[in-house]
Amino acid sequence: MTALLGISKAAAECGVSERSLRYYEEIGLLSPAGKTPGGLRRYSVEDLDRVRRIRQLQSLLGLNLDEIRVLLESEDRLDFIRQEIKAAGPSSARRRALLDEGLAVRQAMAATVDAKLARLREFRQEIGAMIGRIEQLLDEEKVTSP
Amino acid sequence: MTALLGISKAAAECGVSERSLRYYEEIGLLSPAGKTPGGLRRYSVEDLDRVRRIRQLQSLLGLNLDEIRVLLESEDRLDFIRQEIKAAGPSSARRRALLDEGLAVRQAMAATVDAKLARLREFRQEIGAMIGRIEQLLDEEKVTSP
DNA sequence: TTGCTCCTCACGTCACGTGAGGTGGC
DNA sequence: TTGCTCCTCACGTCACGTGAGGTGGC
Numbered sequence: 001m002t003a004l005l006g007i008s009k010a011a012a013e014c015g016v017s018e019r020s021l022r023y024y025e026e027i028g029l030l031s032p033a034g035k036t037p038g039g040l041r042r043y044s045v046e047d048l049d050r051v052r053r054i055r056q057l058q059s060l061l062g063l064n065l066d067e068i069r070v071l072l073e074s075e076d077r078l079d080f081i082r083q084e085i086k087a088a089g090p091s092s093a094r095r096r097a098l099l100d101e102g103l104a105v106r107q108a109m110a111a112t113v114d115a116k117l118a119r120l121r122e123f124r125q126e127i128g129a130m131i132g133r134i135e136q137l138l139d140e141e142k143v144t145s146p
Numbered sequence: 147m148t149a150l151l152g153i154s155k156a157a158a159e160c161g162v163s164e165r166s167l168r169y170y171e172e173i174g175l176l177s178p179a180g181k182t183p184g185g186l187r188r189y190s191v192e193d194l195d196r197v198r199r200i201r202q203l204q205s206l207l208g209l210n211l212d213e214i215r216v217l218l219e220s221e222d223r224l225d226f227i228r229q230e231i232k233a234a235g236p237s238s239a240r241r242r243a244l245l246d247e248g249l250a251v252r253q254a255m256a257a258t259v260d261a262k263l264a265r266l267r268e269f270r271q272e273i274g275a276m277i278g279r280i281e282q283l284l285d286e287e288k289v290t291s292p
Numbered sequence: 293t294t295g296c297t298c299c300t301c302a303c304g305t306c307a308c309g310t311g312a313g314g315t316g317g318c
Numbered sequence: 319t320t321g322c323t324c325c326t327c328a329c330g331t332c333a334c335g336t337g338a339g340g341t342g343g344c
Contacts, residue, residue, distance in 0.1 A: 006323070006324075007323085007324070007325095008323070008324080017308075017309075018324090019307090019308060019309065019310085020307080020308065022325095022326095023307065023308060027307095036316095036317095038315080038316055038317075038324085038325090039315090039316090039324085039325065039326095040316085040317095040323080040324060040325080041324085041325095056269065058307095059208065060265060060266055060269050062205065064306075064307085065306080065307075066306095078280070081283075082283075085283065085286075091287050095287065096284070096287055099280055099283055099284050099287065100284070102280050103277065103280045103281065103284070106273055106276050106277045106280065107277065109273050110270065110273045110274065110277065113266060113269060113270045113273060114270070116266060117263070117266055117267070117270065119206060120206055120259060120262060120263055120266065121263070123202065123206050123259060124256065124259045124260070124263065127252055127255050127256045127259060128256065130252050131249065131252045131253065131256065134224070134245055134248050134249045134252065135249065137227075137228075137231065137245055138242070138245050138246070138249070140231075141237050141241065141242055141245065152297070152298075153297085153298070153299095154297070154298080163334075163335075164298090165333090165334060165335065165336085166333080166334065168299095168300095169333065169334060173333095182342095182343095184298085184299090184341080184342055184343075185298085185299065185300095185341090185342090186297080186298060186299080186342085186343095187298085187299095204333095210332075210333085211332080211333075212332095
């Protein structure tokens, strides 16, 4: 088993500030796996994964922390279902409903990402074209004034 | 010639708030093409293009308004050079320096966009894999409980 | 005159940044 | 005891959102 990390190591490990970790806790987005009797926060590897996930959703999708909270709750439910299925728990309408919900959420995310990818590719093309034009201008400069 | 737009039309045209337009002006990022004697802002099509550019750089590259200001200044200089060249102005070391600068800026932007594209594609793959897993679980549900 | 658009303060918000001052285990 | 890490206020910042109250041309 890996030991729990103090807040400074945890923050460094996932490239965020200590303030961010405390803030996520303040708004109920992430609670550290434990606290020492003295009140020091201790983070598990799962906590770190969650922080990295938060950052990914912020930077890649531009979601705010409220939207991320909703998404993470859906992911937590999906994880729970997977545990249940592994334990050969009984199938149920609730389970199918949760799976359907998880599927819908992912499909919406996929659509968002696809749209963003399209916009980014277009943007990249424009930059490439601009680079070409500048290089041509530089070439002409060399020709007209050797 | 197209007439200048009032702030509400201008804002609607590029999908931003009036407050944003006033804020960009407040920090010297965008000044409307004109003001009426009564102090009403009038925006030109170039102004609208600039606003759309600001939004693009914010949403696609995640730049803050200070970084965007620097970039726009570089773009303004490039536009100026192009005007000069069109007017058959004399070649100069200054002009080559400005072109070199413009090229470097674009190449840096291209690298940033490429990195972001790579991260987004990876993210998209993960979502796709997750969708596949959920669909499989749903299939198994149907098999075990008809 | 009545709407409508626009104006300038000015305070609020979100996601933190940044000290100030104090606690707690090697 | 001395460092070092960590703690909790609490105010600051960036990019606006959101009224409050007033002006100005059809």
